[in-house]
Amino acid sequence: MEVFFQTLVGGLGFGAVYALVAMGFSIVYRTMGLVNFAHGQVVMIGAYAASTFYMTAHVPFFISIPVAMVVTGLIGLVIERVLRPLENKDFDLMLIGTIGFGMVLESLATIIWGATGHAVPSPVDTEPLDVFGIRIRTYSIVVLAVAALATVALVLFLQRTKRGAAMQAVAMDHEAATAVGIHVGRSNAVAFAIGAGLAALAGALVAPMLYVNPTLGGSLGIKGFAAAILGGFGNIPGAVVGGLAIGVLDSYAAGRFQAYSELVVFLVFTVIIMIKPTGLFGERTVNRA
Amino acid sequence: MPRTATARLLLCATALAVATAGACSAPGSDSSSQESSDGPFKIAVVNAQSGQLSSLGQWEWKGAKLAADEWNAKGGIDGRTIELELFDDQGDPTVGTNIARKLSSEGFVAMIGTAESAVTVAMIPILRQAKIPNITSGQSPAIAEAGSPYAFYNGPTSxxxxxxxxxxxxxxxxxxxxxxxxxxxxxxxxxxxxxxxxxxxxxxxxxxxxxxxxxxxxxxxxxxxxxxxxxxxxxxxxxxxxxxxxxxxxxxxxxxxxxxxxxxxxxxxxxxxxxxxxxxxxxxxxPYLSNDTDEASRAFAEAYQRAHGEEAEMHGAKAYDGANIVFTALESSNGAGGAELAEAIRGTEYDGLLGDFDFDESGVGIHETSIGVITAGKLTAEPAS
Known part of the structure; x- marks a missing residue:
């Protein structure tokens, strides 16, 4: 029983991070129908940016996060601007373009910060809470809380604001949206910037839990992508559920199957997707390709 | 007219390609006789320079570089300089095997690295075929189990x-x-x-x-x-x-x-x-607890600090020892590579930073380690009992 709950707690801590990564994938996908394969690398840049401000400029950790989000938001805008001419013309090229951007970002990180990486001290330096023998890291609670806040904020933005409604409209039918005077390009740019901002949030939060180096984005990106698909690609609450599910699944598989855990996680994932191809909260909002 | 010119150019290029391919087709088979005339000794350092294991790779490179610079400052090996070339294996066995093929076609006499056992194990069959002796920083017994007479450890095994x-x-x-x-x-x-x-x-x-x-x-x-x-x-x-x-x-x-x-x-x-x-x-x-164990480690740490502007640690020391062993063996084999160099390495008895190297059949040179305990953020030696 103790193992069961402790594993759940551990899985949720990382699941919250996967959820944030998945939300970034989803917001871009639902708006543009595009999978941003550079997303994992943007997460990595976010982790570097936040930890660098935190460690070298001695800015408090929770101020360095918004700074990092601005940095990656700008990167998101650049990616969208460069790919914009391809919008509605060649989707395959856009996909390849995002993969290319991923490589560029990884190389840039190596040039700026070196290939070695650094460890980030935990900003919340209190003893873990002990609840009936289950140890809960205070930092994990912070991560879960931030992820929850980000989800609520994003859903409110999409449903309650004019800009958000415009993005929904573009997602549903971009030609009709253009006809009623919505600037599709701008809408896409906002989606990319938000996605990149979420990536920085995920990267910054995960930095003290892991070791920051230029290849950090790889596995986080894959898990986040799987989470987004599992929740129903393009669905924001779905991305959160998917992220937590992948995190928890990962932890249980690790306990049960040890060295074969990765295999089991993706097998389970494949089976779920075969039974329900649209993911748990399946609604395919976009199909533009 | 332009047509024939192009054709001729193409022919030239093809001929050139065939000639170059021929020239470096199988350097391993007769490298000892062919390469030993003059010019620098080409020695490869293969180590991760990117990825999660890159700190190891960079320390290794710095240690090997220091050894080569010291030898070159003293006039090299029999008047020939040592030329180190760095290859990034990314800590990935696939990349490693590609590099191994490259080494065998480009006339390298020996290889220093890698720091990652899995990569070394993957490279061993190709290096063995090409007769390129290799001294690794890996520790996995799997390297010895591969049974190659060209594979050596620069430290103890697990x-x-x-x-x-x-x-x-x-x-x-x-x-x-x-x-x-x-x-x-x-x-x-x-x-x-x-x-x-x-x-x-x-x-x-x-x-x-x-x-x-x-x-x-x-x-x-x-x-x-x-x-x-x-x-x-x-x-x-x-x-x-x-x-x-x-x-x-x-x-x-x-x-x-x-x-x-x-x-x-x-x-x-x-x-x-x-x-x-x-x-x-x-x-x-x-096998290397601190930069302050004896005279040799203090001298090494000082030279390392001067050359690279940072504090030396174990991996730099391992690669430094490994490189020195390869250079010493090259000197005693009179510059011969291949099997002769491998035998020379096996015969090298070297008083290094990690201890006294004395290679056995499986390529292991160091047979003991010390125990240290991290105290107040520093590794301190535990007195031997």
Whole structure:
């Protein structure tokens, strides 16, 4: 029983991070129908940016996060601007373009910060809470809380604001949206910037839990992508559920199957997707390709 | 007219390509006679310069570079300079095998590296075929098991590390409740096997034996299971970063057992990743505990500091020893490569930073390690009993 709950707690801590990564994938996908394969690398840049401000400029950790989000938001805008001419013309090229951007970002990180990486001290330096023998890291609670806040904020933005409604409209039918005077390009740019901002949030939060180096984005990106698909690609609450599910699944598989855990996680994932191809909260909002 | 010109150009290019291909087709087969006239000795340093294992690779390169610079300053080997070339294997066995093929076609006499056992194991068959002696910083017994006469270690194998560790923990300190956690990479697996067998020799069965993946991030399940067994000692068999993450999470989950492990746990990367408080008291088995053990290590540390502007550590020292052994052997083989060089390396008795090298049939030169304990963020030697 103790193992069961402790594993759940551990899985949720990382699941919250996967959820944030998945939300970034989803917001871009639902708006543009595009999978941003550079997303994992943007997460990595976010982790570097936040930890660098935190460690070298001695800015408090929770101020360095918004700074990092601005940095990656700008990167998101650049990616969208460069790919914009391809919008509605060649989707395959856009996909390849995002993969290319991923490589560029990884190389840039190596040039700026070196290939070695650094460890980030935990900003919340209190003893873990002990609840009936289950140890809960205070930092994990912070991560879960931030992820929850980000989800609520994003859903409110999409449903309650004019800009958000415009993005929904573009997602549903971009030609009709253009006809009623919505600037599709701008809408896409906002989606990319938000996605990149979420990536920085995920990267910054995960930095003290892991070791920051230029290849950090790889596995986080894959898990986040799987989470987004599992929740129903393009669905924001779905991305959160998917992220937590992948995190928890990962932890249980690790306990049960040890060295074969990765295999089991993706097998389970494949089976779920075969039974329900649209993911748990399946609604395919976009199909533009 | 332009048509024929193009055709002729094409023909020339083809001829050139064939000629070059012919010239460097099989350098391994007769490299000893052909290459030994003059010009610099080409020696490859293959190590990860990117990825999670790149700190190792960069230390290795700095150590090897220092040795080569010192030899070149003294006039090289028989008047010929040493030319080191660095290859980035990214810690990836596939990249490693590609590099091995490249080395065999470009006339390298020897290779220094890699620091990652899995990569070295993958490269061995190609290097053996090309007759390129290689001195690795890997520790996995799998390298010796490959049985290549061209593969050498610049330090002890996991068997040696873990035998010393078991002797200290069980025989000296009397611990008997010992749990293991290791990852399933080449290094982690070697550590697990070696430590388990060292414990078995003492009639001890581990109270828990958890295996995790190399890419795993959350160790709650494995560590909670270990916590329930309340061991006195937790043995960690994983690379620097992975070991750091495991120990950090173990302490967060309230595991108070003494942490023990081999060389990776003595590095600054481990210390930073785990956090100084969490790493406190870690028992480390290592052939190179500090830059202050004797005259030679002090001199090395000073030269390293001067050359690279940073503090020396074990991996730099290993690569420095390894490089020096290769250069010494090249001198005694009169510049011959291939099988002659491999034999010369095996015959080299070298008083190095890690100890007195005396190679056996399996290519292992160092047969003992010392025990250190991390105290106040620094690895300090534990007096031998």
């Amino acid at each position: 068997n040696t590390y873990d035998e010393s560790l078991a002797r200290y923990l069980v025989d000296d300190k009397g611990h008997r409740k010992i749990a293991l956690i290791s990852n399933n990479g080449s290094y982690g697996k070697g550590e697990r096997d070696a430590f388990t067998s060292a414990l078995a020799d003492r009639g001890i069965t581990p109270v828990d034996d958890q295996v995790v993946t190399t890419d795993q991030k959350d160790f709650s399940a494995a560590l909670t299971s270990i916590r329930q067994k309340a061991p006195d000692v937790l043995f960690v068999g994983a690379e620097e970063v992975a070991a750091g993450l495991i120990v950090k999470q173990a302490r967060e989950l309230g595991i108070t057992a003494t942490i023990a492990g081999a060389a990776p746990m003595g590095t600054p990367v481990y210390l930073e990743t785990a956090g100084v408080t969490n790493a406190e008291g870690t028992v480390v088995s290592s």
